[in-house]
Amino acid sequence: MKDRNPLTTLALGLLPLVLLGLMIGLILRQGPAKLFTEDIPPVEDIHVLQHLLGEDVIHLDIVNSGADPTTVAQVMVRGAFWQHTVTPDRTLNPLQTARVTIHYPWVDGEPYQIVLYTRSGLTFEYEIEVALTTPLPDAKALLRFGMLGVYVGVIPVALGICWFPFLRRIGTGGLSFFLNLTVGLLVFLVVDTVEEGLKVAVELPEVYNGVGLFLLGLAGTYLILMGVNSWARARPSGIDAGVVIAWLTALGIGLHNLGEGLAIGSAYVLGELSLGAMLILGFTLHNSTEGIAIVAPILEKGAAVKRLIGLGLLAGSPTILGCWIGAFTYSQIWALLFLGIGAGALLQVIVVIAGRKKPSEILAPANLAGLLIGYLIMYGTGFLVGAA
Amino acid sequence: MMKRRIHFGIWILAGGLILSLALAYATFLPDPAAPPTDTEVGLDGMLLRPYRGMTVGDVNKDLFDADAYLTHFETGSVSLLPDGRTLREFVVVAVNKEIEIAPGVMFPAWTYNGQVPGPTLRATDGDLIRIYFKNRGDRPHSMHFHGFHPASMDGAVLKQLVPPGGDFVYEFNADPAGVHLYHCHATPLTQHIHNGLYGFWIVDPKEARAPAKEMVMMLNGFDTNFDEENEVYAVNTIAFHYARHPIKVRQHELLRIYLANITEFDFLNSFHVHATFFDYYPTGTQPEPRDFTDTVIQGQGERGLVELKFPYPGRYMFHAHKTEFAERGWMGFFDVEAAEGPADEG
Numbered sequence: 001m002k003d004r005n006p007l008t009t010l011a012l013g014l015l016p017l018v019l020l021g022l023m024i025g026l027i028l029r030q031g032p033a034k035l036f037t038e039d040i041p042p043v044e045d046i047h048v049l050q051h052l053l054g055e056d057v058i059h060l061d062i063v064n065s066g067a068d069p070t071t072v073a074q075v076m077v078r079g080a081f082w083q084h085t086v087t088p089d090r091t092l093n094p095l096q097t098a099r100v101t102i103h104y105p106w107v108d109g110e111p112y113q114i115v116l117y118t119r120s121g122l123t124f125e126y127e128i129e130v131a132l133t134t135p136l137p138d139a140k141a142l143l144r145f146g147m148l149g150v151y152v153g154v155i156p157v158a159l160g161i162c163w164f165p166f167l168r169r170i171g172t173g174g175l176s177f178f179l180n181l182t183v184g185l186l187v188f189l190v191v192d193t194v195e196e197g198l199k200v201a202v203e204l205p206e207v208y209n210g211v212g213l214f215l216l217g218l219a220g221t222y223l224i225l226m227g228v229n230s231w232a233r234a235r236p237s238g239i240d241a242g243v244v245i246a247w248l249t250a251l252g253i254g255l256h257n258l259g260e261g262l263a264i265g266s267a268y269v270l271g272e273l274s275l276g277a278m279l280i281l282g283f284t285l286h287n288s289t290e291g292i293a294i295v296a297p298i299l300e301k302g303a304a305v306k307r308l309i310g311l312g313l314l315a316g317s318p319t320i321l322g323c324w325i326g327a328f329t330y331s332q333i334w335a336l337l338f339l340g341i342g343a344g345a346l347l348q349v350i351v352v353i354a355g356r357k358k359p360s361e362i363l364a365p366a367n368l369a370g371l372l373i374g375y376l377i378m379y380g381t382g383f384l385v386g387a388a
Numbered sequence: 389m390m391k392r393r394i395h396f397g398i399w400i401l402a403g404g405l406i407l408s409l410a411l412a413y414a415t416f417l418p419d420p421a422a423p424p425t426d427t428e429v430g431l432d433g434m435l436l437r438p439y440r441g442m443t444v445g446d447v448n449k450d451l452f453d454a455d456a457y458l459t460h461f462e463t464g465s466v467s468l469l470p471d472g473r474t475l476r477e478f479v480v481v482a483v484n485k486e487i488e489i490a491p492g493v494m495f496p497a498w499t500y501n502g503q504v505p506g507p508t509l510r511a512t513d514g515d516l517i518r519i520y521f522k523n524r525g526d527r528p529h530s531m532h533f534h535g536f537h538p539a540s541m542d543g544a545v546l547k548q549l550v551p552p553g554g555d556f557v558y559e560f561n562a563d564p565a566g567v568h569l570y571h572c573h574a575t576p577l578t579q580h581i582h583n584g585l586y587g588f589w590i591v592d593p594k595e596a597r598a599p600a601k602e603m604v605m606m607l608n609g610f611d612t613n614f615d616e617e618n619e620v621y622a623v624n625t626i627a628f629h630y631a632r633h634p635i636k637v638r639q640h641e642l643l644r645i646y647l648a649n650i651t652e653f654d655f656l657n658s659f660h661v662h663a664t665f666f667d668y669y670p671t672g673t674q675p676e677p678r679d680f681t682d683t684v685i686q687g688q689g690e691r692g693l694v695e696l697k698f699p700y701p702g703r704y705m706f707h708a709h710k711t712e713f714a715e716r717g718w719m720g721f722f723d724v725e726a727a728e729g730p731a732d733e734g
Binding site for chain 2: 071073074075076079080081082083084085090103115117118119120121122123
């Protein structure tokens with residue numbers, strides 16, 4: 001056996017890092033980096049994070065999503081140069097943000113194309129699809145968007161939970177079916193959340209690595225909830241597995257609904273969505289099935305009304321929060337993170353429910369039918385809310 | 389057991405609360421609808437919002453002085469030939485140079501004498517012209533003059549191009565009298581012209597035109613993002629330059645504008661002036677004006693003489709009557725000083 005001095009091992013482990021550091025220093029100082037930067041114009045990239053519209057004023061919040069400092073030299077609105085201010089500074093370092101303020105007599109309901117013009121004459125276009133005054137978070141608007149969340153999130157979930165006494169009467173065979181139905185519903189929600197997340201991820205500038213952020217949220221949440229699940233189950237007094245799953249399901253659906261609220265709130269403010277009665281009705285139908293998913297794990301044991309209310313609020317009320325955030329301070333980055341968290345939570349619940357059964361059980365015709373029906377219910381009612 | 393379940397619920401609630409606080413904090417943004425701070429007083433004391441369809445800031449005059457260019461004519465070094473004719477010699481150097489076409493917006497131009505448009509070369513009908521052309525750019529260029537000249541002086545086909553580092557002497561007679569252009573004729577032609585290789589070539593008639601305040605206006609445009617559309621339009625290169633620095637003239641004074649359109653990518657450009665009419669002489673070759681108007685349209689390469697007087701003092705706009713061009717930089721003002729008495733500020 002050779003001598004394994006721990007210090008030698010440590011030194012050997014650090015050696016490549018030291019060499020890497022030296023090489024970076026060398027390249028930055030005079031090395032081959034010069035070969036690549038000389039005479040090559042800077043890579044300019046400006047991304048508009050959001051727009052805010054007030055009376056006769058347009059604000060754009062922008063970020064430098066390129067690798068080099070970039071200067072916003074001029075701004076055009078509908079092809080015309082327009083006077084404006086950029087705060088704090090026209091020159092943005094990579095990942096630095098700024099606000100462009102343009103005094104412009106915009107007309108309600110019309111689209112506006114705004115071009116940011118950089119020092120080297122590159123143009124970055126941004127489209128306001130429908131110009132509408134950005135709501136300010138005053139009491140009236142808070143109430144309005146809060147009610148929106150209640151309509152599309154809280155009430156539907158609560159209605160779904162009202163099936164609880166009926167489902168209790170169906171018996172054990174029915175229980176298994178409904179648990180599978182729940183898995184079907186959740187699978188749809190995961191797919192829906194992932195789709196929504198990827199949509200936001202590709203809209204973000206590449207430098208944000210949106211897909212990576214989404215996956216971080218997904219994986220982190222999945223792991224934490226798995227931990228919580230085993231912790232709760234391993235306690236000496238032992239919390240009932242069904243109860244744990246019910247809470248986790250409610251949490252997962254709650255996070256999904258937060259993302260949904262974000263989408264609805266921001267789409268409404270951006271004018272991409274007109275919230276007619278039909279759409280609200282669609283959400284009510286679509287989300288009421290979520291109530292079934294939450295209570296399915298506790299059908300066997302039963303539950304107090306208080307717990308049902310708690311479950312319902314955990315699953316439904318994040319929609320309100322989502323609507324507020326989406327309407328007043330929509331940020332694609334946060335939306336993406338929350339969609340990732342939601343997807344992770346939903347995935348975890350699916351794994352926990354499915355993990356309690358043998359694979360042969362899941363694929364039994366009755367159970368498979370439950371799974372498919374659950375998926376199809378979500379799919380079918382999804383048509384009613386196609387826009388969101 | 390029940391107690392622990394409640395603990396678990398409290399956990400989630402507390403976590404959710406903290407999470408929502410963090411989220412609200414991270415995404416909270418200031419009041420989006422702050423009212424504009426500066427207003428102007430309009431008619432009947434009405435407060436006007438500061439809408440301005442214009443660029444922000446100003447250009448670096450050291451790079452190119454559009455005010456000096458407006459009224460500067462290069463007449464060359466003059467000497468008499470044995471036969472009594474006048475010889476005019478000019479030196480023109482093609483160089484690459486970054487120019488500023490709107491405040492803060494730089495354009496990597498190919499230039500004659502480091503400016504876009506190139507120097508305004510001026511002679512009299514019948515003069516012998518000698519142009520010592522030095523190509524100090526990084527690709528072949530030429531000078532192609534509109535006017536009468538032999539094929540060898542045309543600067544157009546491949547073998548007439550001057551290689552980088554090369555020199556060539558263009559020699560021809562100034563003929564005919566009028567307002568003309570010179571430009572590079574190397575290929576790709578659109579790029580060589582669009583990148584800045586053009587200028588005025590003015591030939592005065594033997595019998596001098598009436599004394600006037602003279603200026604040159606080159607209608608040009610710049611496609612800065614290579615989409616074959618101009619983002620910036622201007623008269624004499626810099627968007628809104630004469631809107632920011634109005635041209636000072638006097639009431640009743642005769643003004644003569646040498647006007648040419650070199651704009652790439654668009655079929656037509658135009659010139660319109662407010663509150664007065666002008667005599668228009670296409671190409672400046674005929675003694676009588678073709679038109680008495682306030683708007684004239686020019687295709688690419690078309691040029692002419694505009695002669696006008698302002699009957700009233702005050703500030704008057706001139707611009708392309710294609711409003712899109714005007715809003716992208718081709719707009720300016722004349723400040724007409726009263727011949728006597730205070731100006732009407734209207």
